[in-house]
Amino acid sequence: MAQHQDLTHFNTLRLQSRAQYFAAPDTPAEAIALIKQYASQMPITVLGGGSNVVLAAELPGLVLHPQFKGRRLLRQDDTQVEVALAAGEVWDQVVAWSLAQGWQGLENLSLIPGHCGAAPVQNIGAYGVELADVLVGLTAINLTTAEEKQFSAAECDFAYRDSYFKSQAPGQWLITEIVLRLNLQHQPLKLGYGDVAEHFAQLPVGKQNAQGLREVICAIRSAKLPDPANLPNAGSFFKNPVVKTSQYQALKQQYPTLVAYTLASGEYKLAAGWLIEQAGWKGHQPGGVGMHSQQALVLVNHSHNATAEQVNAVAEQVRRDVFTQFGVWLEQEPLALPRGL
Numbered sequence: 001m002a003q004h005q006d007l008t009h010f011n012t013l014r015l016q017s018r019a020q021y022f023a024a025p026d027t028p029a030e031a032i033a034l035i036k037q038y039a040s041q042m043p044i045t046v047l048g049g050g051s052n053v054v055l056a057a058e059l060p061g062l063v064l065h066p067q068f069k070g071r072r073l074l075r076q077d078d079t080q081v082e083v084a085l086a087a088g089e090v091w092d093q094v095v096a097w098s099l100a101q102g103w104q105g106l107e108n109l110s111l112i113p114g115h116c117g118a119a120p121v122q123n124i125g126a127y128g129v130e131l132a133d134v135l136v137g138l139t140a141i142n143l144t145t146a147e148e149k150q151f152s153a154a155e156c157d158f159a160y161r162d163s164y165f166k167s168q169a170p171g172q173w174l175i176t177e178i179v180l181r182l183n184l185q186h187q188p189l190k191l192g193y194g195d196v197a198e199h200f201a202q203l204p205v206g207k208q209n210a211q212g213l214r215e216v217i218c219a220i221r222s223a224k225l226p227d228p229a230n231l232p233n234a235g236s237f238f239k240n241p242v243v244k245t246s247q248y249q250a251l252k253q254q255y256p257t258l259v260a261y262t263l264a265s266g267e268y269k270l271a272a273g274w275l276i277e278q279a280g281w282k283g284h285q286p287g288g289v290g291m292h293s294q295q296a297l298v299l300v301n302h303s304h305n306a307t308a309e310q311v312n313a314v315a316e317q318v319r320r321d322v323f324t325q326f327g328v329w330l331e332q333e334p335l336a337l338p339r340g341l
């Protein structure tokens with residue numbers, strides 16, 4: 001176990017941060033032993049790939065960075081497979097691997113950074129697909145009692161960028177393994193989001209399959225989103241806010257170019273990036289921290305010594321400015337660690 005571990009390179013926003021204690025267990029058994037030994041003495045925080053967190057300068061207690069590896073085929077029939085993936089597996093490597101096996105279902109979720117263990121926490125989603133569409137269940141260890149528990153998909157209580165682990169029991173579990181159900185390649189592909197269908201149609205007919213769709217999604221994402229390796233960021237910094245029809249109609253009347261999507265519930269999801277841009281924050285980066293010049297929804301860090309305080313100050317000002325103009329309060333997507341700060 002390391003002491004005073006520098007976490008600057010363990011978070012994609014590259015915020016300066018240090019863990020009081022840090023361990024990277026290779027197996028769930030090692031993690032259980034650490035939890036049993038330390039849970040009563042100090043707080044324990046789980047850190048995966050660090051692509052969806054705002055890390056404070058000091059993280060008190062023990063930071064656990066699971067390194068569990070493994071991909072197991074649990075069952076297969078004529079139409080589907082079930083695979084178990086260890087928490088430390090890199091999500092996008094798993095997507096590429098699953099497609100190479102001839103399994104369909106994860107292609108729309110290509111190029112999302114992070115590890116498999118974090119994927120259920122905010123129910124990762126992109127281009128019309130969410131983890132909830134493919135997850136069968138998962139195994140997790142309680143961070144207080146060190147007991148293991150199997151969760152069904154229903155128990156994960158998934159919602160838009162949300163789950164039991166994010167809202168109801170934040171910081172209480174370490175997810176060790178997820179189980180996904182994927183299709184053998186004869187399901188219709190999900191192309192109905194943004195400009196995906198248009199790009200897909202331009203592929204040679206022989207490449208119009210799940211692998212081809214992955215390539216389209218990777219190309220669209222790479223063109224749109226800054227790569228954290230070149231420009232530190234945590235992806236979308238705010239959720240797209242959902243408003244009632246009456247509020248949508250009033251806003252649409254005042255702002256005819258308002259970008260919004262109808263939901264099955266009859267409510268409207270507003271494009272947070274559009275709201276932020278209208279509030280004057282696109283490309284505004286006081287002190288090197290602010291909203292990206294091409295993607296107003298992405299908070300970027302150009303500074304070499306930025307801290308969570310700087311990020312929080314910018315995020316707060318963006319929220320206030322959007323609220324003042326539109327009466328809509330933006331909710332932050334990346335989680336602040338440690339919790340409660």
Ligand SMILES: Cc1cc2nc3c(=O)[nH]c(=O)nc-3n(C[C@H](O)[C@H](O)[C@H](O)COP(=O)(O)OP(=O)(O)OC[C@H]3O[C@@H](n4cnc5c(N)ncnc54)[C@H](O)[C@@H]3O)c2cc1C
Binds near residue numbers: 115
């Ligand atoms: C450029 C970029 C693009 C992105 N695009 C998308 C996108 O399209 N869709 C999307 O949904 N997200 C997106 N994200 C956000 C991020 O990639 C996902 O939320 C991802 O699942 C985070 O994984 P991680 O391993 O980095 O988690 P971390 O950032 O390390 O952790 C996130 C949260 O999960 C908890 N956690 C981590 N591992 C575990 C575990 N094993 N058990 C329990 N809790 C755990 C942490 O305590 C923390 O609260 C993007 C991020 C970036 C930087």
